[in-house]
Amino acid sequence: MSDATTPAPTPNKRSPASILVAVLGFAATIGVGFYAGQWVRDRFFVPSAKLEQGDRYRAELRGDEPQLGPSDALVTVVEYSDFQCPFCAKVTDPLKDAMSAYEGDVRLIFKHYPLPGHTAAPPAAQAAWAAHQQGKFWEMHDLLFENQKKLDDKSLEGYAQQLGLDVAKFNADRNSDAAKAAVDSDYASGGKAGATGTPYFLVNGRPYSGSLPAKQWREIFEYEREQARQLESQGIPRAEVYKAMMKDAKAQRGGGGPGKAPSQRDDGPDPSKTYRVPLDARPQWGPDDALVTIVEFSDFQCPFCKRVNASLADVKQNYPNDVRIVFRQRPLAMHQQARIGARAMLAAHRQGKAWEMHDRLFQSPSDMSEEAVKNHAKELGLDVAMFELDLAAAETEQMVKDDEAVANRLKSGGTPSFFINGRYLSGAQPYDAFKALIEEEKAKAQKLVDEGTPRSQVYEKIMAGAEEKPGK
Structure with a gap:
């Protein structure tokens, strides 16, 4: 029989039932895969809990809580x-x-x-x-x-x-x-x-x-x-x-x-307003002519200050030319050694290694004794004798007090807190929160440049019209 007379093969037609079985089988496979993946993640990649086995503490309950x-x-x-x-x-x-x-x-x-x-x-x-x-x-x-x-x-x-x-x-x-x-x-x-x-x-x-x-x-x-x-x-x-x-x-x-208590607090900064935040030659990352300046108030023993560093690392990576970060000290009273850390960063700043000290302090927040920060200085290759003098200097302590005074004027009580071209952002925010405000302020700054303001004078121009402090 020639090819011309060979009947064409009949296409396989699948019944609705077989299609349903196939769909359900595929869904089951996806489901099994999801739970298997979850089991693998929990088993091998999520560490076990550190179980507290010590004292119990009594929470004061009114009885009407959700x-x-x-x-x-x-x-x-x-x-x-x-x-x-x-x-x-x-x-x-x-x-x-x-x-x-x-x-x-x-x-x-x-x-x-x-x-x-x-x-x-x-x-x-x-x-x-x-x-x-x-x-x-x-x-x-x-x-x-x-x-x-x-x-x-x-x-x-x-x-x-x-x-x-x-x-x-x-x-x-x-x-x-x-x-x-x-x-x-x-x-x-x-x-x-x-x-x-x-x-x-x-x-x-x-x-x-x-x-x-x-x-x-x-x-x-x-x-x-x-x-x-x-x-x-x-x-x-x-x-x-x-x-x-x-x-x-x-x-x-x-x-x-x-x-x-929450009801007794003064009104804090309004995130929609721009406040005057001086830089005062504090440690800086990024170019002087950046369009966006982030002033950070931080505490080296604050766990949330440590957590936000991941978001700031993304900011640095994505805005190397358009953002600068200026670090100001805000050691909280509850963190007993945070003040030593604040002075250590400023002492290292005098030898050009503020950010290296910054990283060391956040890596070891539980021990911020004077002996510990001196060891950091030695490991960073600083002139340890000079570092010790600067660490103990009244001028260094005054710089910390000046930073606290600026934070108090701005009614920024907690850490970490940030002023992005004078706009307030509080807490260990994810990168997207920083990005949104940076993009908004960058557009405003670029408009000033387009109108004739030199990039190096943008922050000064913004601060000229900023409010001195929150409140009426």
């Missing part, structure tokens, strides 16, 4: 959080994920801990409290963390409308003395419990901090649940386990929290 999980849970997590803190937002999903694996055995109690310098955090906390009065705290909680860059008054009211709240009641509640008192009470509780930053947790009274991954939360829950079960086995009713644990818990771990 709660997820049953009151007779074997594990009680008290969270101190700040709606303007990026790490608080980051921990929400891992924490909920871990709790889902211990349904019925873990409860989460939320308490407000708006940090100094986070000017939008107290109003956001009061808004969440107001939503709680209408049974929608957790829904508002999620909206606030999803929209951390939009915590202004108009946005807060918009979230209430979005959640179907009685807006008139919401506005009255969030501006009430009761709302302020509740947030202040939570803040005082956190200070006594040992919170100096956020997020901070007491898990059955044991302290943890930071945006821990789900694997570590599960390990913490497992450990504390076993501890609680031992009490159950001794005849203590499940609903009384937490109370029994707290019977011998310590009443105080910290010194009361950084700064004033």
Whole structure:
């Protein structure tokens, strides 16, 4: 038979059922792959939790705080959080994920801990409290963390409308003395419990901090649940386990929290305004004619100051010619050796190695004794005798005091804080937060250059029209 008379092969037609089976099989493969990948990541790449096995501390609870999980849970997590803190937002999903694996055995109690310098955090906390009065705290909680860059008054009211709240009641509640008192009470509780930053947790009274991954939360829950079960086995009713644990818990771990209670704070810098921030020949990275100047106020023993260095490294990489970073000292009173670190960087600055000292200090924040910083100086190849003289010099201490005076004038109480061409940015923000403000200010600066201002005079020009300090 010739090719011309050979019948064409009949195409294979797949039935709808076989197509459905194939799709489901593909989806199952994807699902198995996802969970297998998650298992591999948790097993080999996420370190195990460092389990706290020491003293327990009692969180002061009013009894009206927002709660997820049953009151007779074997594990009680008290969270101190700040709606303007990026790490608080980051921990929400891992924490909920871990709790889902211990349904019925873990409860989460939320308490407000708006940090100094986070000017939008107290109003956001009061808004969440107001939503709680209408049974929608957790829904508002999620909206606030999803929209951390939009915590202004108009946005807060918009979230209430979005959640179907009685807006008139919401506005009255969030501006009430009761709302302020509740947030202040939570803040005082956190200070006594040992919170100096956020997020901070007491898990059955044991302290943890930071945006821990789900694997570590599960390990913490497992450990504390076993501890609680031992009490159950001794005849203590499940609903009384937490109370029994707290019977011998310590009443105080910290010194009361950084700064004033939220309702007692002065208005901080307005992020929409430009403030006059002098440079005063402080340590500088980047060219003198940069279009954008970032003045950083930092503390070498502040964990959030250390964390933000990753974002600043991205800034340096992506804006080598258009951004300069000027470092000013803001050692907080709660960090006992931070002042030595501040003087060490300034002493190293006199020998042209401020940033090398900066990096060494952040690498070893737990030991910032004079002996430790002298060792850093030796390892960096500095003239150690000269370094020791500068470290102890009254002039160096005065420079630290001058930096603190500038920060106080600007009402920048916490660390880290930044002024980007005079615009305020607070906290250990991700790179994208820096990028957004840098791009905005860079465009304004370029316009000044196009109109005839030399690049080297852009910052001076901006400062000429800047406000001296926040407030009326």
